[in-house]
Amino acid sequence: xxxxxxxDLVGFFFLVLGYAYRASWDADKMRKKxxxxxxxxxxxxxxxxxxxLSTLDMSLFPQRNxxxxxTDAESNAxxxxxxxxxxxxxxxxxxxxxxxxxQSYFTTVFTTLYSFLYCLFVIFKSKPDLIxxxxxxxxxxxxxxxxxxxxxxxxxxxxx
Numbered sequence: 001x002x003x004x005x006x007x008d009l010v011g012f013f014f015l016v017l018g019y020a021y022r023a024s025w026d027a028d029k030m031r032k033k034x035x036x037x038x039x040x041x042x043x044x045x046x047x048x049x050x051x052x053l054s055t056l057d058m059s060l061f062p063q064r065n066x067x068x069x070x071t072d073a074e075s076n077a078x079x080x081x082x083x084x085x086x087x088x089x090x091x092x093x094x095x096x097x098x099x100x101x102x103q104s105y106f107t108t109v110f111t112t113l114y115s116f117l118y119c120l121f122v123i124f125k126s127k128p129d130l131i132x133x134x135x136x137x138x139x140x141x142x143x144x145x146x147x148x149x150x151x152x153x154x155x156x157x158x159x160x
Contacts (some may be wrong), residue, residue, distance in 0.1 A: 006074040027109035036061035037140040037146075040068040040075045050124050050133050065120075065126050069138050070094045093122050098141055116141040123149050130154060 038053065040046045046068075058064070065084075068075040076092065081092050090092040098112040119141040123131075131146045132154045146153060 001117055006089070010128070015070055021118045034061055034071050034129040035063040035127065037065045037067060037123075037126060037131045037142070039131065039133040040066055040072065040078075041134070041138050042072045042074065046072075046078055047131070050078060052134070053082065053132075058086045058088060058151070063091075064088055065091045065128065067095055067122065067138070071097055071099045072138075089101075089143075093126075095119055095122065095138070095141070098137060112141065116144055119145040120148070123151065136143055145151055 038049065040049055066079050066118045068076070072094075079090070079092060095118055096111065096115045098115045100111075103111070121146065123142065123145040127149075128146070128151055130152050131142060134155065143153060
């Protein structure tokens with residue numbers, strides 16, 4: 001729907017802005033072991049993300065933190081399935097959704113602000129080297145918090 005497209009567009013804007021602002025994410029740092037934060041959506045976004053992650057050498061990212069919405073009932077099991085047998089420390093962080101389906105735009109201002117402040121604390125505490133997202137609405141407050149804390153972003157997108 002239009003609300004999902006709007007959220008994706010705004011999220012994409014912050015990803016591009018963050019990448020352009022810090023296009024110098026050091027390739028040498030990539031060769032070192034890094035802390036990765038992965039933002040999951042629900043349904044197709046999560047499936048797409050795990051498909052993309054399966055192409056990475058996870059040993060380069062010994063610390064991985066998965067962020068997903070508190071209302072997302074499926075991502076936790078998918079993380080277990082994907083991470084089984086992989087080296088490293090995996091953490092999970094549930095964040096409040098910025099906007100629920102059919103929520104009014106007026107109240108969305110307040111829930112988005114709450115979600116952003118929550119994510120600001122999460123990103124400050126975890127200090128990731130890289131945030132990977134594929135544009136679900138869940139990524140918006142994470143991306144803004146990461147942008148303010150000079151974290152590099154990678155947006156994963158596929159055309160099917």
